[in-house]
Amino acid sequence: MLRVLVVLPLYGGSLPVGRYAAQGLREAGCLVDIFEAPAFHSAFTALDGLRLGAERREALRSGFLQNVSQAVMAKADAFSPDLVLCLAQAPLSLMDLKRLRAAKVPTAMWFVEDFRLFTYWRAFAPWYDIFAVIQKEPFFAELAAIGVNNVLYLPLAADPSFHRPLRLTAGEKKEFGSTLSFMGAGYPNRKRAFLELIGRDFKIWGTQWEGEPRLDPLVQRRGERISPEDSVRIFNSSAINLNLHSSVREGEAVSGGDFVNPRTFELAACGAFQLVDQRLLLDELFRPDELVRFDSLAGMIRAADYYKDRPDERRRMAAKARKRVLAEHTYVLRMEALLAFAAERLPSFGVRPPCAWPERMPEEMRLAVARLLEELRLPATAGFDDLTAALRLKNSPLTEVETALLFLEEWKKQYLR
Amino acid sequence: MRHVLVVQLARLGDLAQSKRLILSLAAEPETTVHLCLDVSLAALAGAIYPPAVIHGIACHGASGTPPSLDLLARQCAELAALRCERVYFLNASPLSYTLSSLFAPETVRGYVRDRGQDRRDPWIRLASRLLRRRQATPLNLVDFWAWLHPSPIAPELVNPPARSAGSGRVGVVLAGREARRSLPPEILAGMVQAVFRARGGPRLVCLGSREQRPLARRLARLLPPKTAERLEDATGATALGDLPEALLGLDLLLTPDTGLLHLAAHLGVPVLAFFLASARCFETGPYGLGHRVWQADLPCSPCLESAPCPKDIACLALFAHKGPLALLAGAFEAEWPRDLLGCVSALDALGATCAVVDGRERRARERLGLRLALGEHLGLSLEGEGSRQAAGSLYEETDWMLPAEKG
Structure with a gap:
């Protein structure tokens, strides 16, 4: 399974799009972790209450965003994603984008903004491995002029599980x-x-x-x-x-x-x-x-x-x-298009060293694992490391079987790799 | 009956050094202490901690074969079924953090994974900072773990005072797991010979694993014939579970910083330890009264074991110096080299420490300052004059600015 880390913006119009994209990725069969940048927004806005000079305010805001960007990096390090998908205004600094590139972690930006109004793309687009946009020419040519070639036209969409006909009360x-x-x-x-x-x-x-x-x-x-x-x-x-x-x-x-x-x-x-x-x-x-x-x-x-x-x-x-x-025009289809584009353009996209299931598992354990896959909405074909990665995203204490699976994974990491 | 669990997934030395915490828990009324550790140490743990219920789990990788998932799940189920009131996780390893997710986070002390987030007990966070300034580390590892308990037992109740068995047998541990912390036979031979002379020719017993046999042979070749005649090579001859018996009959154990050192201290066997390279006796010295340590104290001590030594392991030469060897052999007076500390084990209200009796410790004031600050933090009254500036450096901004996390 592909692992995708979705980095949401602190706020703004691309925020709901990011959430729909994350859901689309899940439905497309990916294991998805989300960097919840909006959780940092209230602290960020508190800086504005300080009534400072403009330069000092900018310096504080910049420092804050650098810190958030480092949190994204820590999350990426822990999750080992095959792709870091950022939505427009995602708090990932240029320095950290360069670090991700050096570490060979593919990045994609879904720039769901008007390129004529939000012109800052010029500084950032070259540092994303894939730049998905909602406009065509002359944006494509402008991007090519600064060396950005992995450009994908990816129009917006809807999430039919959310955007749907409703029976409303009177x-x-x-x-x-x-x-x-x-x-x-x-x-x-x-x-x-x-x-x-x-x-x-x-x-x-x-x-x-x-x-x-x-x-x-x-x-x-x-x-x-x-x-x-x-x-x-x-x-x-x-x-x-x-x-x-x-x-x-x-x-x-x-x-x-x-x-x-x-x-x-x-x-x-x-x-x-x-x-x-x-x-x-x-x-x-x-x-x-x-x-x-x-x-x-x-x-x-x-x-x-x-x-x-x-x-x-x-x-x-x-x-x-x-x-x-x-x-x-669903987000699932958009995300499938994005992943197909990544597979076509990025060498070794999604290729991981195989991580085998334990060879001998008694029937009872096989059934327990199958139940767990179902509970976590993972396909029956999921690998051992897919299951352990999904378990790491769980937000509750682990059961005996879950703990044993993660323990075994750590054991292998420690002694076999 | 209440149940508490201590999870110690590290090696023999750490198992023995968990003793003050385990005994403190066992001293609580109506309490059963459970101990979870690597299955290879289960028998030995039973011998060290007879009242504890031992739970072995496969966490060491010596075999190279991964443990079975089924067995792990059963072992996890067994631990969960204990419904322990408190669980103490003593290691910062990924394996330990993973196992801690089995328990309700509010019951876990030490190192815990709480809904995917690794966290450390406030005490662990505070005391771990001392490890970053190891030249002045004031806290013995035994006490580091023991103070996870709100009122650990008195330090003198942990191990018996060291007492010679009167058997005429001296143990020699050839090497520890960390190669650079051990003395090569060429230098060890001088110490062995000095002890041999001072004690009137005791029987010498080489202890260690089967892999250390060549070292024992080299040592024998380096000793004078009369000494070598009294040398018995017991390397690889003792199973882990039989180690206590092998140590019990000794008058003295000559050893680097090893698990056997701590096992000897547990049994009250007198230890003469040599601490060099990355080893620091103020951190992992023998616990209890009556032990001695020679500690290298160069400007680069303690070093980082993982980095190559740019000084050709200069600390080794200190242990070949004529002065200390002469004293060891029975002389009343001899020149003591700079950069070597002669220490005796000591105890105070906080726990174990080493009192420097020969040489001059480079960072003594700083270490004592930190120890006093730790004592103050724990509500203990310790005596001594330490650096007050050092005490301030124990704390960080997060202590000052953030509400205390629940321990």
């Missing part, structure tokens, strides 16, 4: 439902666009909607952060989910950018109907009969008005979109 439908809804952050283009919808049955969910008082009556829960669970409830209970990609430029409500956001896949996986702005890379992911596109503000309003009273059409399209996601 109370939930009342709380989360509306004819029109939008779930996401208040970027300038969205604020501008949604002014046109004032007066309709429209609910806005999410953060950063301050600064436009005319939208205040539409913003739910006073602009609090909405949990992923509630997001799925919103998707499921809204007749029309607006999906307007973000843009920092206020002048263009519909930006016509390239990458497709995670909400597109998540809404589709929920079997929820959406209106999405046209993106350059959308057509290769969904057909027009699966998702309704608009390419202007007027087009969005027209489509909203058209589909408002056509529930059957909405249902038909949503069902098709869901089918497409399940077939082609």
Whole structure:
């Protein structure tokens, strides 16, 4: 089994993507350990409460992140991964990336950000063995220009075990439902666009909607952060989910950018109907009969008005979109693509010295081991070291058999290697 | 009846040096002490600790054959079924940490793996720091483990005072596991000859493993014929379990830092030990009264055994110096070399130490300062003048800044 260490960011939009990716890797048959960087976030933000000069603040933040990066390294050392998968903003320093390369531990970055906005990729991309991105040209050419060749286009996806149709209670439908809804952050283009919808049955969910008082009556829960669970409830209970990609430029409500956001896949996986702005890379992911596109503000309003009273059409399209996601756009499939790419591009990827099971095991022990594999959701073909690695991730005291397995592994390490 | 378990997975010397802790636990009312250790030491452990219930487990790799998973699982089940109130893990090895995950972490003292995270008892953390400054280490390993117990038995109750058996037999241990800690026959011969003269020609018994036979032969060739005639080669002749009997009849044991040294101390057999290279008598010297140690105390002592010696093992020459050999042979006065310490074993409220009677210890003030600080930490009143600065260095920022972890 492949072992993958997933390094989450401290916070931000790529954090849920990292968790879905980890789950996808598990479902793809990998043994996964997660570096929970968000656990360090509160200490990190506490530095901001010190009210220091900018330089000193930066030095403290940098020192803190170096420490977190060392914790990632310690985790990698203990877990011996075949791949360290980082999500955008993962706290792994350049120095430690170089150390991992020197130690021949393959690294991959899933850069689920807009390369035009988050330009720091230039410093970091060359130090990842694989750089997976959600955009194509001219990003590919830009990466090639700085010597980054193992580049994989890996669009976002959905996790069907989480993003799924729900049976909601009447109370939930009342709380989360509306004819029109939008779930996401208040970027300038969205604020501008949604002014046109004032007066309709429209609910806005999410953060950063301050600064436009005319939208205040539409913003739910006073602009609090909405949990992923509630997001799925919103998707499921809204007749029309607006999906307007973000843009920092206020002048263009519909930006016509390239990458497709995670909400597109998540809404589709929920079997929820959406209106999405046209993106350059959308057509290769969904057909027009699966998702309704608009390419202007007027087009969005027209489509909203058209589909408002056509529930059957909405249902038909949503069902098709869901089918497409399940077939082609899940995190499991994305992770399988990533692993296949790694196997193709990285020499000796996933190759480990064989670690045999003990030769003679009485039937009772064989059964106990089989039960353990099942309990840990490992395949029957898992190796001895797969099982012991999975046992090390257990978060409870060990049983006699589990302790004996780990003891035997340590014995072999100590005396036979 | 309460049950407590001590898990000591290391070698013979460590087994013998766990004694103060084991006896302290056995002294608790209504308590059965269980001892888990490598299966090869089980018989000997039974002889050293008759009241303890011994549990052997295959943790040493001499055979090169991995233990059977089935057997390990049964042994683990046996240990878990004891439902011990407390479990003492005394080794920092991966095997020991792994075995500790069998028990509820709150019952474990010493070294424990708690939900995948290895942790050390606060006392172990504190005392282990002393190992990083070994020139001034003030704590005997026996006491290092014993103070995991809140009130260990008095040090004088651990081993009997050393007393010559009056048999006219002197044991000679040829080498320990660490080659550099032992004297080559060329130097050992001088010490043996000095003891032979001082004691009026006793019978000399070479002790050690079968692999050490060539050393015994070399030693015999280096001794004067009359001495060599009295030399008996018993290397490889004694099973582990029979070692106590082999040692009991001796008037004296001449030895480097070995398991036999600690077994002799356990039995009250007088020891004359030579500590050199990486060995430090203040750390692993004989426990109890009546023993002597010669300790090399060069600026590079104690060295790191794993690194090659850049000085051609300069400490060896100290043990061939005429002065100490003359004293050993019975002279009343002789020149004592710089860099060699003549020590006698001693006890205080903290435990065992070595009192320097010949030579001048380089880091005496620092060592005593640390010992006083340890005593203060444990609520003991120790006497002496030590460096107060050294005492401060016992503590680290984490002690000062973080809430104490539960031990």
